[in-house]
């Protein structure tokens with residue numbers, strides 16, 4: 532099973548945001564109201580149409596230009612959208628349909644799969660560890676998928692009837708996509724194509740569905756707190772026709788990501804930042820809400836096996852680029868990640884070392 536906190540945590544009362552929206556549409560409980568600094572502000576003028584788009588079908592043909600574009604997207608943005616990604620459009624539609632149906636079930640049905648306080652799997656709010664912590668305007672449902680040791684079969688929903696099977700099929704396809712992308716990311720870095728597959732062992736994979744109901748005061752709340760992902764790569768599917776909600780921090784400004792129809796958003800996670808010694812960065816991101824419209828995201832996390840020891844690869848360390856991160860096992864990092872609240876890039880401080888005399 533995935534690492535969980537060893538002592539019980541008191542998270543206080545967590546309102547279910549869909550129920551709030553249904554029964555008290557104009558009420559925002561205090562725990563959701565962010566401090567002035569944290570509140571969503573009008574976003575940067577920089578256009579998300581600048582966010583690079585990568586064509587996987589070109590990568591698969593060995594197109595050098597596309598590999599260079601991918602390398603530049605990873606280095607400059609840490610985020611890109613991928614088209615011709617190989618996941619059938621009807622599968623994207625099916626998983627979205629199943630997820631929406633799940634979130635639309637009565638609360639008591641969803642609560643059969645309740646996320647225990649301080650854990651990250653099941654239905655509820657993850658990364659809440661104290662009764663004083665601000666809450667996100669979001670309902671989440673998350674499952675560990677691979678390996679079997681992180682699966683909790685009791686949390687795989689029986690309703691909707693096709694939900695669990697669709698998650699299995701979708702996760703296989705998302706896994707292939709991550710494996711393909713890592714191959715071309717390696718080539719773009721001048722490494723052997725199988726270097727990450729070998730380095731990561733049997734990769735850990737998890738899926739999280741985030742449902743953001745409309746909110747009467749989107750200016751006061753966050754859909755999802757700023758964070759970087761603790762994975763190697765993350766694949767994010769945004770609901771078809773949904774409003775913009777994902778924002779990424781670029782040059783200290785929040786840039787909205789305008790979804791491209793049928794594309795998937797990919798981002799570099801903390802693992803890639805560590806192994807490349809900071810050449811590729813895991814970029815901080817968050818989600819905001821809307822007054823009238825809801826939003827869904829379906830997120831796949833692909834990360835090294837828990838028993839894998841990681842650190843910067845020697846290819847990225849020299850006199851001009853001293854080693855910035857210590858070695859650690861991904862299991863240790865995972866435990867650290869899931870037992871701390873989402874707080875920008877703070878989680879990665881776990882691995883940071885002083886750059887003096889350290890190569």
Ligand SMILES: COC(=O)C(/C=C/C1=C(C)CCCC1(C)C)=C/O[C@H]1C=C(C)C(=O)O1
Pocket residue numbers: 533651652657673674675676681735736737738739758759760761762763832833834835864865866868869
């Ligand atoms: C915001 O990031 C996450 O929610 C997250 C969680 C992943 C997990 C589950 C939803 C259930 C099984 C355990 C696991 C921690 C994989 C991100 O995933 C990243 C973070 C770490 C660490 C990791 O291995 O993947």
Ligand SMILES: O=C(O)CCC(=O)C(=O)O
Pocket residue numbers: 739741755760767776777778816817818827828830
């Ligand atoms: O909903 C989104 O767009 C962001 C989701 C996300 O960053 C996550 O689940 O880690």
Ligand SMILES: [Fe+2]
Pocket residue numbers: 758759760765816
């Ligand atoms: Fe994320």
